[in-house]
Amino acid sequence: MAQSSSLKLGIAGLGTVGAGVVRLLEKHADLVAARAGRRLVVAAVSARDKRKDRGLDLAGVRWFADPVALAEDSEVDIVVELIGGAEGAARATVEAALAKGKPVVTANKALMAHHGTALARLAEERGAPLAFEAAVAGGIPVIKALREGLAANQVTRVYGILNGTCNYILSTMRETGREFAEVLAEAQKLGYAEADPAFDIDGIDAAHKLALLTSLAFGTEVDLAGVSVEGIRHVSSLDIAYAAELGYRIKLLGVARVTEHGIEQRVHPTMVPIGTPIAHVEGVYNAVVVEGDFAGRVVLQGRGAGAEPTASAVVADLIDVAAGRAVPTFTVPAHALKRIPAAPMERHTGAYYVRLMVVDKPGVIADIAAALRDERVSMEAMIQRGRAPGEAVPVVLTTHDTDEAAMRRALGTIGRLATVLEEPRMIRIEHL
Amino acid sequence: MAQSSSLKLGIAGLGTVGAGVVRLLEKHADLVAARAGRRLVVAAVSARDKRKDRGLDLAGVRWFADPVALAEDSEVDIVVELIGGAEGAARATVEAALAKGKPVVTANKALMAHHGTALARLAEERGAPLAFEAAVAGGIPVIKALREGLAANQVTRVYGILNGTCNYILSTMRETGREFAEVLAEAQKLGYAEADPAFDIDGIDAAHKLALLTSLAFGTEVDLAGVSVEGIRHVSSLDIAYAAELGYRIKLLGVARVTEHGIEQRVHPTMVPIGTPIAHVEGVYNAVVVEGDFAGRVVLQGRGAGAEPTASAVVADLIDVAAGRAVPTFTVPAHALKRIPAAPMERHTGAYYVRLMVVDKPGVIADIAAALRDERVSMEAMIQRGRAPGEAVPVVLTTHDTDEAAMRRALGTIGRLATVLEEPRMIRIEHL
Numbered sequence: 001m002a003q004s005s006s007l008k009l010g011i012a013g014l015g016t017v018g019a020g021v022v023r024l025l026e027k028h029a030d031l032v033a034a035r036a037g038r039r040l041v042v043a044a045v046s047a048r049d050k051r052k053d054r055g056l057d058l059a060g061v062r063w064f065a066d067p068v069a070l071a072e073d074s075e076v077d078i079v080v081e082l083i084g085g086a087e088g089a090a091r092a093t094v095e096a097a098l099a100k101g102k103p104v105v106t107a108n109k110a111l112m113a114h115h116g117t118a119l120a121r122l123a124e125e126r127g128a129p130l131a132f133e134a135a136v137a138g139g140i141p142v143i144k145a146l147r148e149g150l151a152a153n154q155v156t157r158v159y160g161i162l163n164g165t166c167n168y169i170l171s172t173m174r175e176t177g178r179e180f181a182e183v184l185a186e187a188q189k190l191g192y193a194e195a196d197p198a199f200d201i202d203g204i205d206a207a208h209k210l211a212l213l214t215s216l217a218f219g220t221e222v223d224l225a226g227v228s229v230e231g232i233r234h235v236s237s238l239d240i241a242y243a244a245e246l247g248y249r250i251k252l253l254g255v256a257r258v259t260e261h262g263i264e265q266r267v268h269p270t271m272v273p274i275g276t277p278i279a280h281v282e283g284v285y286n287a288v289v290v291e292g293d294f295a296g297r298v299v300l301q302g303r304g305a306g307a308e309p310t311a312s313a314v315v316a317d318l319i320d321v322a323a324g325r326a327v328p329t330f331t332v333p334a335h336a337l338k339r340i341p342a343a344p345m346e347r348h349t350g351a352y353y354v355r356l357m358v359v360d361k362p363g364v365i366a367d368i369a370a371a372l373r374d375e376r377v378s379m380e381a382m383i384q385r386g387r388a389p390g391e392a393v394p395v396v397l398t399t400h401d402t403d404e405a406a407m408r409r410a411l412g413t414i415g416r417l418a419t420v421l422e423e424p425r426m427i428r429i430e431h432l
Numbered sequence: 433m434a435q436s437s438s439l440k441l442g443i444a445g446l447g448t449v450g451a452g453v454v455r456l457l458e459k460h461a462d463l464v465a466a467r468a469g470r471r472l473v474v475a476a477v478s479a480r481d482k483r484k485d486r487g488l489d490l491a492g493v494r495w496f497a498d499p500v501a502l503a504e505d506s507e508v509d510i511v512v513e514l515i516g517g518a519e520g521a522a523r524a525t526v527e528a529a530l531a532k533g534k535p536v537v538t539a540n541k542a543l544m545a546h547h548g549t550a551l552a553r554l555a556e557e558r559g560a561p562l563a564f565e566a567a568v569a570g571g572i573p574v575i576k577a578l579r580e581g582l583a584a585n586q587v588t589r590v591y592g593i594l595n596g597t598c599n600y601i602l603s604t605m606r607e608t609g610r611e612f613a614e615v616l617a618e619a620q621k622l623g624y625a626e627a628d629p630a631f632d633i634d635g636i637d638a639a640h641k642l643a644l645l646t647s648l649a650f651g652t653e654v655d656l657a658g659v660s661v662e663g664i665r666h667v668s669s670l671d672i673a674y675a676a677e678l679g680y681r682i683k684l685l686g687v688a689r690v691t692e693h694g695i696e697q698r699v700h701p702t703m704v705p706i707g708t709p710i711a712h713v714e715g716v717y718n719a720v721v722v723e724g725d726f727a728g729r730v731v732l733q734g735r736g737a738g739a740e741p742t743a744s745a746v747v748a749d750l751i752d753v754a755a756g757r758a759v760p761t762f763t764v765p766a767h768a769l770k771r772i773p774a775a776p777m778e779r780h781t782g783a784y785y786v787r788l789m790v791v792d793k794p795g796v797i798a799d800i801a802a803a804l805r806d807e808r809v810s811m812e813a814m815i816q817r818g819r820a821p822g823e824a825v826p827v828v829l830t831t832h833d834t835d836e837a838a839m840r841r842a843l844g845t846i847g848r849l850a851t852v853l854e855e856p857r858m859i860r861i862e863h864l
Binding site: 020024028031032034035133138139140141144145148149150151152153154219277280281292293294295296297298299300301302303306308309311312313314315316318319320323325326327331332336 | 452456460463464466467565571572573576577580581582583584585586651709712713724725726727728729730731732733734735740741743744745746747748750751752755757758759763764768
């Protein structure tokens with residue numbers, strides 16, 4: 001690849017993001033060339049249906065039915081993988097390109113979360129850059145910030161709002177007081193949630209992204225299996241209202257830090273103090289917070305999804321590759337990535353919010369308090385409002401820092417009390 | 433510089449930041465080596481007083497009384513300029529290093545704002561990188577975000593809270609209801625403001641940083657003279673209270689955008705809507721917002737000053753230089769930087785907040801409204817509260833978008849009314 005000649009891109013996958021990348025490269029051809037030092041030309045594309053109208057001018061662009069053939073074609077200099085999915089065509093395409101020593105730019109979080117370490121090794125063996133800025137938090141250059149901008153720091157914690165669908169649902173529940181199912185249905189109508197929403201609302205998408213951030217922040221192998229995941233299906237409007245009263249907002253947070261028990265990676269509904277920047281990230285916006293021992297707390301927020309923000313990230317990677325700026329895929333060389341055991345969730349230490357539905361009669365609180373005391377769980381606050389003698393009323397409490405294992409045992413005991421009518425609801429509180 | 437050998441740093445300036453850089457490089461020697469691909473060794477330092485105790489172990493480090501001699505020394509591979517100031521020793525040191533073809537990392541915003549274009553040209557002629565992440569917003573990797581992470585975007589506007597001293601003062605005024613002079617005195621006692629605070633509170637420091645952001649965002653020559661600057665001395669607690677009532681907070685904002693009249697660069701107290709991320713950036717924190725045509729609005733916030741955050745930025749640059757990742761100083765090659773005329777402030781179009789102290793008697797509002805009407809300034813809201821017939825009361829109004837020139841003429845007319853007792857106060861409102 002002579003420094004002044006143009007670079008020929010092969011784009012595998014022409015869905016929303018693929019079409020966005022083609023449009024960006026067309027609209028900003030000169031700007032991109034000025035910043036990359038050479039022209040980037042879409043030379044080949046691959047997608048399932050050749051006849052589908054995508055509103056793109058693909059005259060003169062070679063068409064491949066098979067993305068692996070595109071990746072291996074000698075006229076393609078850089079492969080852009082936008083097929084999606086952890087296996088199948090996406091994986092085969094990336095592996096084929098890297099095996100040929102070709103740079104790969106991908107937006108595929110599932111692929112990188114499942115196979116990131118192995119792909120990084122393959123990339124290094126073949127001397128081919130593997131870049132994936134678009135895989136985490138869309139248009140926010142968070143991978144670059146972690147890997148380069150904050151490279152002089154020991155990261156103490158990284159956390160973020162990593163799924164726009166969940167943040168939209170939780171924000172809308174708070175603003176309207178409506179329940180989860182109703183807001184989800186509306187989000188599906190508006191196109192903010194998929195017909196099958198499980199991937200988003202059960203926290204899997206956020207877990208993929210968190211696993212990647214963890215590896216970048218701590219120089220560890222990608223460990224998706226080590227992420228503890230809990231989605232937002234069980235968050236009720238009652239909890240959101242109590243959160244506000246207690247000075248919190250509920251966000252689906254991904255959090256990673258190194259503890260004495262190993263690397264803790266967790267995705268769950270989280271109470272975040274109202275005074276923190278992340279509490280004010282609403283709607284479909286994403287945010288990532290990096291705590292570095294020298295830089296302090298750095299917050300990045302922006303659009304985490306969509307054709308245009310994702311295209312922005314893909315082309316930023318392409319510019320780096322074209323300009324010859326190489327960075328190891330996960331901050332340090334793949335062979336130097338550490339393997340640190342996952343800290344089990346039972347060993348987590350933190351504060352908790354608990355909501356119980358109890359029969360309003362004397363002695364209930366004393367039984368609950370005794371169950372907590374027996375597990376050495378220290379209460380911070382308790383709210384019992386709305387008296388209705390003999391009927392079900394909510395009791396809400398927050399705790400000081402405690403072990404998750406003790407908390408779970410206490411909730412088991414409390415759940416078995418005859419006066420406690422529903423499964424206790426527990427939401428973790430994060431000190432920020 | 434063989435790829436595997438260590439790199440010898442010459443650090444010119446051992447003030448707060450210089451000492452922070454030395455400490456970081458010592459504490460994180462292994463981490464930095466892993467990410468840079470080679471060891472960074474402090475080989476030489478230069479400062480005024482050799483005997484001063486800085487709490488640093490400088491055994492084995494060569495001492496230069498003259499930083500230019502340090503820059504030219506054949507045993508120094510990279511020069512880190514932390515002297516400060518637009519001229520004198522700092523400028524001479526950077527020029528000497530670049531003339532020798534040595535990479536330079538600097539935290540010097542004044543130097544870069546005054547001489548950035550010329551230094552970028554010199555750096556390119558000699559093939560030496562010139563990096564200055566630490567010059568803007570301390571520990572926040574905002575230069576990297578603009579120059580690389582968002583490189584695929586046409587930036588439509590860049591703005592930010594660029595001076596922690598001013599943000600601390602304005603935040604404290606809002607929280608306590610106290611006046612500027614009192615809060616400034618307290619900030620000086622706490623070390624958040626200098627004994628001579630003019631550089632910060634008159635907006636000069638923010639103007640330096642804005643001029644650099646403008647160049648990075650729009651690919652233009654650095655044009656410090658083109659920045660319109662207004663500090664925070666005239667912001668009163670009354671205005672802050674009215675801002676809150678109208679749904680705004682007052683921030684010292686630096687804003688740059690391309691208009692039909694040229695590049696608009698301005699630093700002034702600004703009303704920002706309470707619902708925007710930047711409104712919630714409080715205390716000494718800084719924030720930069722980049723609006724890109726593909727990425728959308730990206731917000732970066734964190735610590736904008738201090739030894740440790742600044743050291744984080746300096747060493748991030750050193751890692752990039754050591755790893756051979758070269759980026760043109762201002763996004764595109766220096767010879768390709770555009771020269772776009774500065775848009776005069778009179779041509780600015782926007783909304784305005786105005787506070788008048790008037791005699792509370794019939795007809796006052798009619799006279800004010802007539803003066804606005806005559807200049808085709810359209811009122812959006814008006815508040816006249818606290819009746820005190822015959823005495824001075826505040827009248828506050830906001831306008832729809834209008835030309836600054838028309839606004840100034842209207843305020844001139846209003847200021848000359850017999851019923852208007854003080855110079856009208858005007859604060860610009862930014863649509864975010």
